[in-house]
Amino acid sequence: MLTISFTPFPNLETERLLLRRVVPTDVKEIFALRSNPETMKYIPRPLLKTDEDTLEHVAMIDSKIDTNEGINWAITLKDNPKLIGIIGHYRIKPEHFRAEIGYMLLPEYHGKGIISEAVKEAIRYGFQVMKLHSIEAVIDPENQASAKVLEKNGFVKEAHFKENEYYDGRFWDSVVYSLLDT
Numbered sequence: 001m002l003t004i005s006f007t008p009f010p011n012l013e014t015e016r017l018l019l020r021r022v023v024p025t026d027v028k029e030i031f032a033l034r035s036n037p038e039t040m041k042y043i044p045r046p047l048l049k050t051d052e053d054t055l056e057h058v059a060m061i062d063s064k065i066d067t068n069e070g071i072n073w074a075i076t077l078k079d080n081p082k083l084i085g086i087i088g089h090y091r092i093k094p095e096h097f098r099a100e101i102g103y104m105l106l107p108e109y110h111g112k113g114i115i116s117e118a119v120k121e122a123i124r125y126g127f128q129v130m131k132l133h134s135i136e137a138v139i140d141p142e143n144q145a146s147a148k149v150l151e152k153n154g155f156v157k158e159a160h161f162k163e164n165e166y167y168d169g170r171f172w173d174s175v176v177y178s179l180l181d182t
Contacts, residue, residue, distance in 0.1 A: 004068045004095035004130055012073060014121045019073035019087065022061050026074055027054045029083040033104050038039040042140035043104070044167035059097065061088075069094075075105065075118050086110050087139045089126055089135070097133035099126060110145070119153050127181040150177045 016023035022030070033039050034048040034057065048054050072088030085105035092099040101122055105115050126132045137155060139146045147157075155177035163171030168170040 002097055002131055004092060006068055006093060009065065010071075010125065010129065012074045012125060013078070014117045016078060017117055017121070018078050018081075019074060019118060019121060020081075021065075022058055022059055022072055022074045022086065024055060024084070026083040027051055027058065028053050029106065030057060030086070031046055033086065033106060036107070039104055041063045042143040042146070044165055044172050055127060063073050064090075071100075073122070075103075075114065075119075085114065087115075087120070087122050089122065089130070089132075092130075097131065098136065099130070099132055100136050100138060101126070102137070116149050119149060123153060123179065130182060134178055134180050136143050136176055138174050138176050139172050141175045145173070147177070153179070155179045 008130070009021045011021070031048055031051060031054045034041075034045075034054070037047065040047055044103050048057060061072045065072070068093055070088060070090045072086055074083040075085035075087055076083060084139070085103065087101070087103040089099040090102050101119065103115055103118060103122075124133060126135050136158075137150050139150070141160060157175060159176040161174045161176070164174050165172045
């Protein structure tokens with residue numbers, strides 16, 4: 001079984017990006033991400049309604065890092081510390097050497113290759129540092145942009161589950177993509 005530790009917190013760098021720890025001063029940007037019906041369209045989770053909700057979300061992120069259950073990074077441009085998105089490894093299953101990757105980006109940064117660049121670095125960290133064997137992504141089948149990012153980064157569609165999640169009065173389908181460390 002894997003032993004994972006996120007202490008000290010691992011900042012990551014790419015050509016254009018710095019992936020750093022989410023901090024309470026990111027509250028405005030996290031609120032913008034998670035209170036926007038457009039950015040949350042494919043994520044069956046409640047919209048954040050207040051700054052207090054957002055700070056609770058940041059505290060949950062911190063708690064997962066502190067207990068080595070998950071890790072989230074703030075996606076920032078190297079020349080600007082402002083959070084423009086979030087990426088992380090969730091639902092880590094050390095006994096299976098597997099984790100789920102998830103990400104979101106403020107709409108004004110879509111279409112610039114930022115998520116793909118962040119995903120590539122999170123994959124590298126997952127395989128080389130965390131020693132994962134596989135990484136999965138669970139997306140809404142309507143989310144074609146996310147499917148393209150995953151496929152561009154080598155993920156393969158493994159499954160399409162019909163109406164397997166119930167949220168907000170309706171059933172949602174899920175598509176599972178995965179990538180093996182080769």
